Amino acid sequence: MEAEKIIIIGNGPAGYYAAKKIRAGKPDSQITMFDREPLPFYTKIRLPDLIAGKVEENKLFLAKPEDYGKSGIDAHLGTEAVSINPGDKVVVTSTGEIFHYDKLVIATGAKAFRPGTIKGISNDSVYVLRTISDARRIMDKMRTSQKAIVIGGGLLGLELAQALGGKGLKVDVVEFFPRLLPKQLNEIEASILRKKLETQNLSFYLDRIPTEIASADRGLVLRTNRHDEIAADFIIVSAGIKTEINLADHPGLKTEFGFIVNDRFETSGKDIYAIGDCAQLDGKIFGLWAAAKEQGEALADILCGKRDSYRPSIFNPILKVTGINLDEIRKEANDGSAGVRKF
Ligand SMILES: Cc1cc2nc3c(=O)[nH]c(=O)nc-3n(C[C@H](O)[C@H](O)[C@H](O)COP(=O)(O)OP(=O)(O)OC[C@H]3O[C@@H](n4cnc5c(N)ncnc54)[C@H](O)[C@@H]3O)c2cc1C
CATH class of the missing domain: 3.50.50.60 (FAD/NAD(P)-binding domain)
Incomplete structure (x- = not known):
């Protein structure tokens, strides 16, 4: 039997912890991950400490480049997913390659919001x-x-x-x-x-x-x-943040503030899931590290048949x-x- 192909877009806490846990629960699956940033998984939480000079950049990394291969994750870091075709179940990347999936996990997070109401907001400084x-x-x-x-x-x-x-x-x-x-x-x-x-x-x-x-x-x-x-x-x-939902433009996935998901992280697209900052669950975007990690791990449990659904914990920023x-x-x-x- 052919290995189940799972594609994960996004190497933030939602995507990273989902990949690790799916791999552990389904060792025969083939996991491919894309992230437009060319860096292994790191913590955003400590970026202000980096700016304050309290931590060296290399201390922010929570994974090494070689960890992905060792964990059986085929990571394409520095590669953007530019479109999805749910009919053919494929993802097209910035390198022009086409990857087939059986299940697709969107963990594209968010960008920092620049209010368009402020004239001159795009100034270089x-x-x-x-x-x-x-x-x-x-x-x-x-x-x-x-x-x-x-x-x-x-x-x-x-x-x-x-x-x-x-x-x-x-x-x-x-x-x-x-x-x-x-x-x-x-x-x-x-x-x-x-x-x-x-x-x-x-x-x-x-x-x-x-x-x-x-x-x-x-x-x-x-x-x-x-x-x-x-x-x-x-x-x-x-x-604040603006969720990364550009990939919805092509397949017409249902979005409001983020990709709308149910308590199994299912979007309106067949076999397409969304987790973390890009996912809207019960009308809410959590915007928190612990929530993204929890969602990644919960989705892994759902995909591995270890639980049926997810209820979020209470998070106190x-x-x-x-x-x-x-x-x-x-x-x-x-x-x-x-x-x-x-x-
Ligand atoms: C400076 C800062 C400080 C923070 N402090 C805290 C804190 O103290 N406590 C807290 O709980 N939270 C904090 N957060 C928020 C927390 O980091 C986020 O909630 C969390 O990172 C969300 O995880 P995620 O995996 O959903 O998304 P992200 O971490 O945003 O990861 C998404 C990844 O997807 C990639 N991506 C997006 N689109 C594509 C595409 N089309 N193709 C390929 N790759 C793509 C992005 O490059 C990114 O790496 C902070 C965030 C920042 C920026």
Whole structure:
């Protein structure tokens, strides 16, 4: 009997852990993986630490190039899947090759979102952070810069701003909400966090909507809906993610925010599954490392006949801003020791 051919597109945590576990559960299957990045599996979670100079790039890798072959995974790193033809059950790659599948797993993740409503968002000195190459570009720019703006004061934006501040740059954080981390912190706690970060080279423009980025004498100027003109050498946008669902264009797979999947990760296409940041389960994109890993492993169990369906765990994203512990902030807020009036 011919080996079952399973193709996995994406070498992030969803695709990587799915590949490893499917291989372990179905040693006779033939697993082929594609990723447009030419690198073995690495952690994105530590990219801000790389920028902060707290970790060497080689410490980010969670797999070596030779691990794939050793695990029986035929990995084509540096090769993009450009289209899918569900009728013929094939994937076409950027090298022009055609690969047949019996089962296809889409684990294409997401890109960093660049809001199109900000005029000038495509300026060369506007960066995002999603990959090691993005981090390398940002680090290059930091060498000749004194001042940066981070658009977006969410969990990742603050971590990034702190990383830049720690390297001696002055950083202005521009945030839509009137206080920091409204989902995680109440008003008093947010104000304590802000004061702590202000001692670390960070300043805040809250309750603002960036409207335009323009080139200026020194670098850039960011304009907001409240008529601020904030100057900087460069800008990093940390405004959430945009799921990678381009492959849906060709086969007409059902999408909304991501590929719509059921509790077995089945898309609307026969024998096509989606997991991780690109998958929309119960109307939700998780956008978390632990969720992507859990989904990859759960899909492997489903494909290997070890479970019928998947229910997600409860995931609590954490603030990784160094030296600042949210529990301590909450305690400080309850003590009233921050000198902030409680209502
Ligand atoms: C800077 C940063 C910090 C983060 N910090 C945290 C954190 O603290 N905690 C947390 O839980 N999460 C964090 N995350 C989010 C977490 O990394 C993601 O949720 C997780 O990586 C999603 O995994 P994934 O496998 O679904 O997608 P991804 O990791 O995005 O992997 C998808 C892969 O698919 C490849 N790909 C896409 N399209 C194609 C194609 N057509 N052909 C070939 N290859 C393709 C991409 O190159 C990519 O390698 C962070 C993310 C970033 C960027």
